[in-house]
C-alpha cells in the first residue's frame with residue numbers, strides 16, 4: 001500500500017494524492033490545479049501520474065480549484081469513473097469547473113493570438129466546457145459523517161473541516177491482508193469561530209495523516225476585529241459620500257462579507273440606505289448555493305434562520321449579473337459598496353471598477369484575502385503609486401485597507417489545536433499544502449510539542465509507504481514467518497531511519513537559511529542534498545532487489 005504525493009508538496013496548490021492498495025486498486029484524493037506562475041503551472045499538462053485510465057474513483061475534499069480543478073483535464077483524457085464529494089461541494093464544483101474551463105479557453109485563445117503574430121502554432125486549452133460538463137456528470141454526492149465502502153476494501157468518511165461550505169477532511173480505512181490501515185487527509189482546515197461554516201471537527205483515529213500547513217508559521221488577527229474594521233471603513237465612506245471597492249473571492253469570502261453587512265443591518269448599524277452591488281456572476285451563483293444549503297451552516301447562522309431572518313441577504317444588497325447592470329454602476333451617484341471578482345484583481349469585473357475608482361481620493365479599496373506576488377491586489381497592498389490596468393497606468397489616490405482576519409485557513413495555533421486530539425505514539429504526519437517555509441517551520445514546532453509523533457514534509461511525487469512494511473510501529477519481527485523477511489526487517493528499518501535523519505537534517509538547514517539564521521551556502525546544501533539522494537537511491541535499490 002502506498003500514497004504518491006502528486007501536488008501541494010512544499011507549495012500550496014495542486015493538491016492530489018494517489019492511493020494504491022496491495023491489489024493494484026488505485027484512486028485519487030483531490031485532483032487540484034497548480035496555480036501561481038508559468039513554471040509550476042507547467043505541471044498541469046502532464047497528468048500521467050494521476051493515472052486517468054486506472055483509477056477507480058476521485059474523492060474531492062472541497063470545491064476550491066487547487067483541490068478540484070484538474071478533474072476536467074482527467075475527463076478530457078478519458079476518465080469516466082465516479083467523483084465523490086459532499087452535497088454542497090458537488091453544487092459548488094459545478095459552477096467552479098465551468099468557470100475554470102472558461103478561463104482555460106480564454107487563456108488559450110489569448111496565447112494563440114499572440115503566437116499567430118510571430119508565426120507560431122495555436123495553443124490547445126488545458127480543458128474546455130465539454131470536459132467540465134463531462135466531469136459534472138460523474139459527480140456522486142455523499143453524506144457527511146457517513147462511513148461508506150464505495151470501493152471494495154476502502155471505507156471512506158467525510159468529516160466537516162470548516163473552511164468553506166461543504167468542505168471536509170477525509171478518513172480512509174484501507175483493508176490489507178494484515179488488517180486495516182487508517183489514513184487521514186485534513187483537506188483545508190478552517191478557523192475556529194469562522195463565520196457561516198462550523199468549526200473543523202476531529203477525524204476518527206488515523207495511523208498516517210496528511211495535513212495542510214498554509215499558515216504553519218503565522219497567527220491571524222481575530223475575526224471580530226476584522227468585522228469591526230470592515231464596518232468602520234463602510235461607515236466612513238458613507239459619511240464622505242465615497243465608494244468602497246472590495247475585490248473578493250466568489251466562494252466563502254463574498255458570503256462572509258454579506259453576512260457581516262446583513263448582521264450590521266439587523267443590528268441597526270447599516271449606514272443610511274447605502275447600496276451594495278454584488279457584481280460577480282460567479283459570486284451571485286455561489287451565494288445562492290449557500291442559501292440553498294443551510295444544513296452546512298454553523299449553529300449561529302442556523303439560529304439566525306430559525307429566528308425568521310436572513311443571514312445572507314438584506315434590503316440594500318443588489319446583485320448585478322448582466323454586463324449592462326454592471327456597467328450602469330459607474331453612472332450611479334452617491335456612496336456605495338461594490339463587491340467584485342476576482343479576489344486578486346488579476347481578471348474579471350473588478351478591473352473595471354479599479355480603473356474607474358482608484359484615482360478618486362474618496363474611494364476606499366478593502367483587501368480581504370490572500371494576494372499572490374505579482375498580482376494587482378498585491379501591488380495595492382504594497383503601496384504602489386500607480387498600477388497598470390488594461391495596459392493603462394492608473395494613479396492610486398484611493399485609501400487601501402488590508403483586513404487580515406477573514407482567512408478561511410487555520411493559523412499555527414489553530415492547526416496545533418486541531419492536531420492535538422489526534423496525536424498518538426507513532427502517528428506519522430505528512431505536512432503538505434504550504435510554502436516550504438510554512439511547512440518546515442510548522443514541522444519544527446509540532447515535533448517539539450508532540451515528540452511521540454513523526455513529522456515529515458514530503459517532496460513532489462514522493463511515495464509514502466503505509467503497509468504492510470509500515471514504517472510507523474512495525475509489527476514485531478517474529479510475526480513474519482519467512483526467514484528472509486525476519487532478516488530484512490531490522491536492516492530495512494535502519495536504512496529508513498538513516499534516510500529520514502538525513503532528510504530532516506537537510507530540511508533543518510533549509511529552514512535556517514529561509515529564516516535568516518544561517519547564511520546561504522549553496523555548496524553545503526548541494527553536498528547534503530547529494531548525500532540524501534544517495535541514501536534514498538540505495539534504499540530504493542535495496543527494496544527493488
Ligand SMILES: [Zn+2]
Pocket residue numbers: 062064163188
Ligand atoms: Zn481550500
Ligand SMILES: [Zn+2]
Pocket residue numbers: 012015064066067188433
Ligand atoms: Zn487549498
